[in-house]
Amino acid sequence: MRVAIAAFAGLRELLAGTAADLELPAGASVADAWSALERRQPALAPLAVSTRLARNGRLAATTDLLSDGDELALLPPVGGG
């Protein structure tokens, strides 16, 4: 299945030049998607602790399962206002 990746701020810059989506096996979880992204960009690893993930616009748990066509957003600590 194919999952679209939306990364923001420093994470967007870190993933610049990499594909905008991920090909994952059926039944893959949010954690599996993050692991695949870490293999693509190892510099992501230390940022796992401060990154929140959203599936289709809602905050997701690592155990949440993904579906074909989902959007997974990578959200670093926010800085609005």
Add this chain to the structure above:
Amino acid sequence: MFAIVRTPIDPVRLDASVRDDLFGAVVSFLGIVRERADDGRLVHGLEYEAYDTMALAEFETIAGEAYRRFGDVRLTIVHRVGRLNVGEIAVAVVVGSPHRGDAFDACEYAIDEVKSRAPIWKKELYADGDERWKSNACGHRESAV
């Protein structure tokens, strides 16, 4: 009214969005780009970006929370994204209410929550050409990974 905008915020126009003949108070908070970073470095401007759809949903959730906490309040929350210069308005929270106490409380609540929860990011652009993504002190919530 909730919006992420790419052009300058006109606070006078936002005032109308919270008016009601039953409301005797309008309180506005404007967040302005300032010349000094928290560590004292000279700032030329800020670059904001947002996850628009999720940020708008968060604004709406925060306004709903304010309504439940403070009673009859109407909120407008607008955040600008893109490159902003010193002195420009980055965010506006405007609250209408029958009385000023609830309007002040709801306004403070809403801006605090926007800063800690809304998926919006800023990069500080320093006068010396350096730049850095800067998170709010309250912008670190539990991680999902």
